Each structure stands twice: as structure tokens, then as C-alpha cells.
Amino acid sequence: MASESLSEFPSEVLERLCNPKTGIVAQSTFLPSIAEMRKFCNREWDILSPRAIADNHDDIKQLYGPKSDPVHDEEHRARMIQKFKDLIREISGKDKEPLMTKEEYQAKAEETLSRWAEEAKTKSPPKLSEAALATLNLPKEG
Numbered sequence: 001m002a003s004e005s006l007s008e009f010p011s012e013v014l015e016r017l018c019n020p021k022t023g024i025v026a027q028s029t030f031l032p033s034i035a036e037m038r039k040f041c042n043r044e045w046d047i048l049s050p051r052a053i054a055d056n057h058d059d060i061k062q063l064y065g066p067k068s069d070p071v072h073d074e075e076h077r078a079r080m081i082q083k084f085k086d087l088i089r090e091i092s093g094k095d096k097e098p099l100m101t102k103e104e105y106q107a108k109a110e111e112t113l114s115r116w117a118e119e120a121k122t123k124s125p126p127k128l129s130e131a132a133l134a135t136l137n138l139p140k141e142g
Contacts, residue, residue: 003084006038007081011076014084017040017044018084
């Protein structure tokens, strides 16, 4: 859905969006919404579009030379969209493997419980203060 919504933007804008250092992930604290991504792309396009217009005028080309960025074909655009999808998947954590398998977690829990049970056998229980004993309303000895 996001790739369809962003497909109207030129590849230069999508490159800026996907850049991990200066793109939207560098500015967001959480996974950005499609609306936030569109807002970012619109802002970047506003920055890039005057240059694109200027590059089409012959007098600007004569002063500054042709635009240095190569013209990107559909294959490049498809690669950029794939990079964007990969970036979203990376941010969302869907590709990350768990630190331990379910069986490893269970074995670790059983090991910890066994260790605590052994420690409980060798240590004497904590002594309660007189004030704590008084709140329990236990029958007095003797």
C-alpha cells in the first residue's frame, strides 16, 4: 500500500526518503505512517523541483552545465521501491530472529527455578521483625 501511494514521486525523492542518515527514519522516533512518508516526500519534492525546472532552461544549462544526476530508468525506480520496502521491514523488526527459541527459553526458566530451589534449601528464611509479627496476629507461644 505504501509503495503504491509513493509511486508518483520521482526516484530522487524516494532515494532521499530511504536514506538511513538523512531520510525519514533519521527524523522519526517510530515507524512512520504513510501520511508522514508522503509529507516527507512532498517536502523533498518542493526542494528538488526548482532545480528540475531550472535544469530544463537552456540559459541555466549554459551557466551551470547539465544536471549531474543521471536519469533513472524504471529498473532503478523499482530497486528504490524495493529498498524502501526493505527499510520498512527492517524498522518494523519483522525479519529479526528471536534471541532464543521457545525450547531454549523454557530450559533457561527451568534452570533458574532449580537454582532458586537449591538456594532456598541452603539459606535460612528471613527473620521477621516484632512489628511485622504483630501485624500477622499469630497466637503467642508459651
